[in-house]
Amino acid sequence: MRPTAVSNWRRRHSDFPAPVGGTEKSPRFSLDEVREWLAGQGRAVDVGSKRALEQAVNTAAVLAPAAETLRNALLALLNHAGDDRADEHGWRQRLQAGTEKLAKAYPGLADANAVPDLHATQTTMLNAALEAVADRSVRDLARDLYDEILTRRLVKGDTATPARLADLMVRLADPGDGPFVDIACGAGSILMAAARHGCRDVAGIETTLARAQLAALRISAEGFKPPVRLRLHASNALATDPFGPGTAAAVATNPPFNDRNWAQEIREDEPWWTYGVPTGKDSELAWVQRALAQLRPGGTAVLAMPPGSAASPSGRRIRRRMLSDGVLRAVFALPRGSFHGTALAPHLWLLTNTAGPSVAQAVLTADFSDHTTRAQQPDWDRIAEATLQAWTAFKNGNEPPSGESRATPVTTLLGDAVDLTPARYLPLRLPAPDFRRLGRLKRETAAKVDVLGDSLKQAPGAQPELTGPVRWETFETLAQNAEISLHRGLPAERKPNQGETTVRTVRADSRNLAGEAAIEPGQHVPRIREGDLLAAVYGERIWVRQATEDDLDAAPAFGTVVIRTDPRQIDPAFLAGFLASALAHQQLARASTSLGVNSYRDLLRLRVALPSIKDQHRYAGLFTSLEALATEATSLARQTDQLTRAWRDDTWAAIVGTDADE
Known part of the structure; x- marks a missing residue:
């Protein structure tokens, strides 16, 4: 469930369940209570038993040590698969029996204290474990819970061994x-x-x-x-x-x-x-x-x-x-x-x-x-x-x-x-001088210089003129008016579990760094279409680019947001030009608290100046030319860096030899 959806439900419905933990700005809710409330509203949802267990463990681990929480979950999985659900008292008795059983099997663990009273979030988690074990093996669930949860909730100074x-x-x-x-x-x-x-x-x-x-x-x-x-x-x-x-x-x-x-x-x-x-x-x-x-x-x-x-x-x-x-x-x-x-x-x-x-x-x-x-x-x-x-x-x-x-x-x-x-x-080593490679790099660099020069000559000269008024709108308003839609990236990448498939993912900040994300049966996956924009917020910078042919049908990676426009009202290239401008970055600097994980929220706050669609098309041509120019300049910078490094290293190899140690 998206945080924005929960926030809206809390604001509009006085009977929405109260938080069970977290902070005022980042509250945690009981999954069982929220699902029961949704069912009463006629909005019953099925998040899947495995996902429900992961969410329940995450919530329970906010109020108790992660190792203790995961220990309780595995005690339930190993000792009570097939048993009925229980309340706090029933689970406390079950867990006490489980720890005593462990102490008998391992005398070095015999100093176990009595299991303390359980918070409601622990009970929700333990009952979720009973549902999850009906669909997957205990071994697979134990692996997933450790890899996905415990390694993310380390106490300061702890390390977990991959x-x-x-x-x-x-x-x-x-x-x-x-x-x-x-x-x-x-x-x-x-x-x-x-x-x-x-x-x-x-x-x-x-x-x-x-x-x-x-x-x-x-x-x-x-x-x-x-x-x-x-x-x-x-x-x-x-x-x-x-x-x-x-x-x-x-x-x-x-x-x-x-x-x-x-x-x-x-x-x-x-x-x-x-x-x-x-x-x-x-x-x-x-x-x-x-x-x-x-x-x-x-x-x-x-x-x-x-x-x-x-x-x-x-x-x-x-x-x-x-x-x-x-x-x-x-x-x-x-x-x-x-x-x-x-x-x-x-x-x-x-x-x-x-x-x-x-x-x-x-x-x-x-x-x-x-x-x-x-x-x-x-x-x-x-x-x-x-x-x-x-x-x-x-x-x-x-x-x-x-x-x-x-x-x-x-x-x-x-x-x-x-x-x-x-x-x-270890010895300092340099590659042997390769003058053929150096000559090839010189020719490739010269060719890119020519391409950049031609692009500069062909870039539009005079600024387009506005033919009508400009309106200011936030991205949130544009989304509410269906002029744009924003689609979040998938959760962090992980290996697929049994019965899951993978989807190729792409990022806003790199055209060349693709990945794969596991998806559960029935999980919604936003697919990239022609004309989409890919955006991500890192600190006070917005990375934005238009989707390429290679991106089509892939999914946005974690931290990347797909922005899809109604082309009858907003030109995507015009919007990309705004997101790449100082106007957008200054707004972001005033309000953003993101390190790349809240790109969606940060983008919704931005206000963009929108002329008529005809004027947008004219400015979009300029912005597209500037983006192409920037891409060619970046490519030339990388090529020049490769050339100068090779040239410098070949020179030093000629001076000291390939084995640079004294």
């Missing part, structure tokens, strides 16, 4: 049959990756009880065959060792980053401080030592680390001791966006419990931070292939592939800063 990263970490750790331990397992993503990798003895430690319970439920919902021996413990791994030292064949973990309070209630005589107690600024180095203590001799640990841990002055002493002892074997730099919940470009540290000064004479340093897709997202296929190829070569005593990875001598790393940042130790 499935592809978890898989890579497990493959590097190579646990075999196990035991495999994640000492900060969160909701269990890395444990699940280990089970998918064939490990049947997995164990996790997690400080937050609800997350530890959620990990158990997610693994249960996955239904691994043969079954996984799972041990879980709700405790702080830096203060306890529930599984005993030296018991893990492999450890992989994504520990909390930048936790300045990590040392509270932590004893300085714990056996894992082999290389010294870290400072309050270096919680990550505490987790590194804790992981090493969990390993049996010869075991491997892989940890996700913030890039600052590789070079922080306060951690220099511990890094030096680990290097001298030979336990640190590899550092991999990953792209930004590798984690949910942080913009950091993280590292992976690989360590082995084979200490001794003569064990490791070198450390593998590899930088894959530029392995991204055209959408600037991590290219996991390329990252995994490069990482595993480099590590396999290095551990077998061979030289890793050059350029992106290197066997860096420990003596080099033991400099004054003890800086482990991989990029510092």
